[in-house]
Amino acid sequence: MKAKKVVVIGAGPAGLTAGFEFSKFKNFEIVILEKDEAVGGLARTFDYKGYKFDIGPHHYITDSPKIEKWWKDLMEDDFIPLKRFTRIYYKNRFFNYPLEAMNVLKNLNFFECVACVGSYAKVKIAPKKDVKSFQDWVSNRFGKKLFGMFFKTYTEKVWGIKCEQISADWAAQRIKGLSLSNAIFYAFFGKWFKKNAPRTLQSSFYYPSLGSGSLWDRVRDKILQNQNSKIFCNSNVVEIAHQDGLIKKVGILDKSEESKIQFFEADEFLSSMPLQELIFALRPYAPQEVIEAASKLRYRGLITVNLVVNKKNVIPDHWMYIHDATVKMGRIGNMNNFSMKMSAREDHTAIDLEYFAFTDEEFWLKSDEELLEIGKRELEKINIVKYPEIIDGMVLRSNQAYPIYDENYQENLKIVLDYLSNFSNLHLMGRNGLHRYNNMDLAMESAIIIVDKILQKQNLNSKVVKNEKEIIVN
Numbered sequence: 001m002k003a004k005k006v007v008v009i010g011a012g013p014a015g016l017t018a019g020f021e022f023s024k025f026k027n028f029e030i031v032i033l034e035k036d037e038a039v040g041g042l043a044r045t046f047d048y049k050g051y052k053f054d055i056g057p058h059h060y061i062t063d064s065p066k067i068e069k070w071w072k073d074l075m076e077d078d079f080i081p082l083k084r085f086t087r088i089y090y091k092n093r094f095f096n097y098p099l100e101a102m103n104v105l106k107n108l109n110f111f112e113c114v115a116c117v118g119s120y121a122k123v124k125i126a127p128k129k130d131v132k133s134f135q136d137w138v139s140n141r142f143g144k145k146l147f148g149m150f151f152k153t154y155t156e157k158v159w160g161i162k163c164e165q166i167s168a169d170w171a172a173q174r175i176k177g178l179s180l181s182n183a184i185f186y187a188f189f190g191k192w193f194k195k196n197a198p199r200t201l202q203s204s205f206y207y208p209s210l211g212s213g214s215l216w217d218r219v220r221d222k223i224l225q226n227q228n229s230k231i232f233c234n235s236n237v238v239e240i241a242h243q244d245g246l247i248k249k250v251g252i253l254d255k256s257e258e259s260k261i262q263f264f265e266a267d268e269f270l271s272s273m274p275l276q277e278l279i280f281a282l283r284p285y286a287p288q289e290v291i292e293a294a295s296k297l298r299y300r301g302l303i304t305v306n307l308v309v310n311k312k313n314v315i316p317d318h319w320m321y322i323h324d325a326t327v328k329m330g331r332i333g334n335m336n337n338f339s340m341k342m343s344a345r346e347d348h349t350a351i352d353l354e355y356f357a358f359t360d361e362e363f364w365l366k367s368d369e370e371l372l373e374i375g376k377r378e379l380e381k382i383n384i385v386k387y388p389e390i391i392d393g394m395v396l397r398s399n400q401a402y403p404i405y406d407e408n409y410q411e412n413l414k415i416v417l418d419y420l421s422n423f424s425n426l427h428l429m430g431r432n433g434l435h436r437y438n439n440m441d442l443a444m445e446s447a448i449i450i451v452d453k454i455l456q457k458q459n460l461n462s463k464v465v466k467n468e469k470e471i472i473v474n
Helices: 013-022 065-075 101-107 110-125 134-142 144-150 152-159 168-174 180-192 212-224 275-281 288-295 368-381 409-420 430-434 440-457
Strands: 004-009 028-033 045-048 051-054 080-083 086-090 093-097 204-207 229-232 237-243 246-253 261-265 268-271 299-309 319-322 331-334 349-357 390-403 426-428
Touching: 004 013, 013 028, 013 212, 013 229, 013 430, 013 440, 045 212, 045 299, 045 390, 051 299, 051 349, 051 390, 065 204, 065 212, 065 440, 086 144, 093 101, 110 134, 110 144, 134 144, 134 168, 144 152, 152 319, 152 349, 212 229, 237 261, 237 275, 268 440, 275 288, 275 409, 275 430, 288 409, 299 368, 349 368, 368 390, 390 430, 409 426, 426 430, 426 440, 430 440
Parallel strands: 004 028, 004 268, 028 229, 086 319, 268 426
Antiparallel strands: 045 051, 080 204, 086 093, 237 246, 246 261, 299 349, 299 390, 319 331, 331 349
């Protein structure tokens, strides 16, 4: 039986999951194309002088027992269970998250508590009926006072647009199952009902001892054990040729001769590349309406300022969310608290600061030296560490970290997806491949569903993982 050829575009969690599932079968020839110099996508871990940094700390948590087993079977004993400790920094006070009743009461004065309760009661009596924006959705569930305290500042830092311009879809997806009533319920009684808590409030997770990316490095190695599987890094897809409703081949710039394009033909194509780039790469070109819609799909860039602090036990948190408009940082991650192997020295701490920017704005264009200086100054400003204690650092940038859910994204996304559905052997997956802000486990599931469909066409058995309510695949 002639081997089926499969090209996978992107070697992040979705692409590597697809490659791993296909590599279990000898009658597939797999080529994975990754534009970066290494696999893992946003789940990579970088080593800097022995200090290890994720691109923003990643944690392994899922509602799917099969995905959890997938991770555990792969990592064996190197998958550490951790009890999450996260706080929100707001007006020089620290609020535990998930909420803890006594901590909230301690941090809010009487008048703030009254204002929160009154604001909540008001929206319960007269909720906004025409819910279109993130602000509408959250205010209807928590009241405008709590929205302003714990949602507005951080959200606008991440997305770079006002909360009233962000689609309510994003809130419904990311804060699903959470309202003030059950947040309060879990604040008082959560320790007895942990298993039933919404994902947003779950208090434990897993983590590989050498960083998030070590899991995906292991997936890469497993894939390459199959002689029919190949992974090409530094391979940016610049051309996708199609004919008669089928993708025929994809082209990458030849490393040895940049003006020359190297093509890969296949029977099936799986893509996690940003939809905008995919549309722009099609040859013949997509219709003008589709190109215009794709050009309106927007992405938010992520900058991580990674610092080495000459001090241990800087903060007890895994993450700290910074709800303070006087600094630009959005979140702090303490890599030591994920694993002590993330620091080269026991008396040092590896700290990760997350900043968000569009690639054409002034902040993104700052030099690494300028960004390191901003990070040091801001950490000192909010009294986390003193400036002289920070002894080294480096900067990482990801220009398409978050697909944006603006007011018109649904209309533009529908035009793009409707057009791409005409190609029967093109399969979209992952966060950017679907323009859907999925967590890592859902990106994996989107890949497994596609692989299963292709295997069924070949009359092969596979272990199916489905959660179709959360994943949209073509």
